[in-house]
Amino acid sequence: MSDYILETTGLTKEFKGFAAVSDVNLNIRRGDIHALIGPNGAGKTTVFNLLTKFLPPTRGCILFQGQDITHEAPAATARRGLVRSFQISATFPHLTVLENVRIGLQRKLGTEFHFWKPERTLDVLNSRAMELLADVDLTQFAGTITSEMPYGRKRALEIATTLALDPAMMLLDEPTQGMGQEDIARVVDLIRKVSANRTIVMVEHNLSVVANLCDRITVLQRGSVLAEGTYDEVSKNPQVLEAYVGSNDMNDAHH
Amino acid sequence: MNTQASHASHGQLVKPTRSNTVFLVLFALGLVAPFAVYPTFLMKALCFGLFASAFNLLLGYVGLLSFGHAAFLGVAGYVCGMMVRDAGVTPELGIVAGTAAAASLGWVFGKLAIRRTGIYFAMITLALAQMVFFLALQMKATGGEDGFQGVPRGHLFGLIDMNNNIAMYYLVFAVFCIGFFVIHRTIHSPFGQILKAIRENEPRAISLGYDVDKFKLIAFVISAALAGMAGATKTLVFQLASLTDVHWHTSGEVVLMTLLGGLATVFGPLAGATVIVTLQNELADKVGSWVTVIMGVIFVLCVLMFRRGIVGELQALVKR
Ligand SMILES: Nc1ncnc2c1ncn2[C@@H]1O[C@H](COP(=O)(O)OP(=O)(O)OP(=O)(O)O)[C@@H](O)[C@H]1O
Ligand SMILES: [Mg+2]
Numbered sequence: 001m002s003d004y005i006l007e008t009t010g011l012t013k014e015f016k017g018f019a020a021v022s023d024v025n026l027n028i029r030r031g032d033i034h035a036l037i038g039p040n041g042a043g044k045t046t047v048f049n050l051l052t053k054f055l056p057p058t059r060g061c062i063l064f065q066g067q068d069i070t071h072e073a074p075a076a077t078a079r080r081g082l083v084r085s086f087q088i089s090a091t092f093p094h095l096t097v098l099e100n101v102r103i104g105l106q107r108k109l110g111t112e113f114h115f116w117k118p119e120r121t122l123d124v125l126n127s128r129a130m131e132l133l134a135d136v137d138l139t140q141f142a143g144t145i146t147s148e149m150p151y152g153r154k155r156a157l158e159i160a161t162t163l164a165l166d167p168a169m170m171l172l173d174e175p176t177q178g179m180g181q182e183d184i185a186r187v188v189d190l191i192r193k194v195s196a197n198r199t200i201v202m203v204e205h206n207l208s209v210v211a212n213l214c215d216r217i218t219v220l221q222r223g224s225v226l227a228e229g230t231y232d233e234v235s236k237n238p239q240v241l242e243a244y245v246g247s248n249d250m251n252d253a254h255h
Numbered sequence: 256m257n258t259q260a261s262h263a264s265h266g267q268l269v270k271p272t273r274s275n276t277v278f279l280v281l282f283a284l285g286l287v288a289p290f291a292v293y294p295t296f297l298m299k300a301l302c303f304g305l306f307a308s309a310f311n312l313l314l315g316y317v318g319l320l321s322f323g324h325a326a327f328l329g330v331a332g333y334v335c336g337m338m339v340r341d342a343g344v345t346p347e348l349g350i351v352a353g354t355a356a357a358a359s360l361g362w363v364f365g366k367l368a369i370r371r372t373g374i375y376f377a378m379i380t381l382a383l384a385q386m387v388f389f390l391a392l393q394m395k396a397t398g399g400e401d402g403f404q405g406v407p408r409g410h411l412f413g414l415i416d417m418n419n420n421i422a423m424y425y426l427v428f429a430v431f432c433i434g435f436f437v438i439h440r441t442i443h444s445p446f447g448q449i450l451k452a453i454r455e456n457e458p459r460a461i462s463l464g465y466d467v468d469k470f471k472l473i474a475f476v477i478s479a480a481l482a483g484m485a486g487a488t489k490t491l492v493f494q495l496a497s498l499t500d501v502h503w504h505t506s507g508e509v510v511l512m513t514l515l516g517g518l519a520t521v522f523g524p525l526a527g528a529t530v531i532v533t534l535q536n537e538l539a540d541k542v543g544s545w546v547t548v549i550m551g552v553i554f555v556l557c558v559l560m561f562r563r564g565i566v567g568e569l570q571a572l573v574k575r
Contacts, residue, residue, distance in 0.1 A: 052462065054458070054461075054462075073466070074461050074462070075461050075464050075465055075466045075467070076464075076466075078461070078462055078463060078464035079464040083462060083463070083464075084462050085462075086458065086459070086462070090456055090458065090459040090462070091456065091459070092451070092452050092455040092456055092459065093455060093456070094451075094455055095451065095452070095455065099448070102448070103448065103449065103452045103460070103463060104463050106445060106448065106449065107463070107464055107465065109445070111445040111446075112445055112446060112449050112465065112470075113445075113446055113469075113470075113473065114444060114445050114446055115440065115441040115444045115445075115446035115447065115473065115477065116440060116441075116444065117444050117445055117446075118440070118443065118444065119443045119444060119445070119447070119448065121445060122445055122448065161463070162463075165463060165464065
């Protein structure tokens, strides 16, 4: 088995001639927490959309676990174990918190097309769902309608729902965005906890989070890879410092 | 932890109990109704109630606006008529045949339309339904503008004479209950749970590995089949399948019935259908074609003032 769980070669996405992502070669090592950073509009979310097949690439190819998934349907890629979250929190707002996680678990039951069975056949999933909720500190919210929860909790729920699939690889798009210090600390702990036995790629503007969480970093600028390496390597790279203009301290860079 | 889980489902336990009572009361009413009200009127209301409920499954619970549902009602009516009058099968088999025909047609419509959303989905279903209308108008087998006439009601299972209006009523009532149960079960099933997720956040459902188009297609076929079941039954009641049933007016009427009664409510479509059928019956000989205008006014009022429809507004009142 290759060291790399995910490889892209020449990945390119053009929107009406404008290259949002151009010629990106990513190599993500199995088991790593890998950060994708870069200024606003660098193409980070677009890369996620390409990897999860939400957008078809203009050129290039994507290998996941050694298989070419470039032309696969998005749901099929998700079923392979390459599961994403979204930059704007993605929950099912009018379902309860418990039901949200159950949606993630349900496919394993193999009854997702069974329209003749009663809903209570899903109750067998409740205990596993409660375990997942406990992992993200949401036990007491199980019966809450999701839209009534604070923002930070919704992001935690999103992670729990993603974990329900037990994916080999998780893509997190700015998991700490819009959160206070306390919530950030909680999410960082959570990501570290769930990174056991899986690979995580995360887009993250908060560089202190990147510094203490991520094994490797890819810096993206105007659609192209500017640098790749460990935090120390990348933060000493003059081109990267240049890109984060007017600041020697990358921690301020995202503002 | 288990107490938490049961706590979570507690909120849901209360609601079904209340609606169970409503179910039982309405079921009892349905059983005695033909002794108080004209059975023919009741049968018409039930057929359109089922038609609208089938439509509501799609619009209210999947969020797909089909503007071609008349095709399913109408085609099932013709197929049932042909089977019963010309092939000589018993009425229940006629209904089964009509339902199967509508389901197949629904699969074809769905395959062609499901990838589109919003207005494009509505337009494709409308265009396909217009083709069906054209065929129905041109083909000899359907009787063209005269309609497909003289369908005998026959004997249910070869035993019970359906020319008795009360017996016929109970068949229609049974068909309605079956259709209604199928819809209810579909909504409250593992499949229905995913439909809900798709309606709430489609990209998220995809990212969790669900092929949303497949779910929508199955929902579409179920909806088409039940619309067909209503159409086939209606043909037996009136012993006639006509062009009106496949006309786009009917596709529009079912939207009106559903919105008037209450979108995404359990009993709304039945309530809406009953109101519309009553108006048509009461007003047709008094005001003639002004019926269309009156219904248009009702529709506008409903959309402007009672967004939730009759049942939706009632539910909101009870909750308060
Ligand atoms: N569907 C689209 N059509 C046209 N242009 C697009 C589309 N999606 C993204 N873009 C453009 O591609 C570029 C990269 O966008 P992307 O969302 O990937 O950036 P990002 O790195 O995620 O930025 P942010 O940090 O603000 O989230 C932007 O200039 C954006 O305007
Ligand atoms: Mg982004």
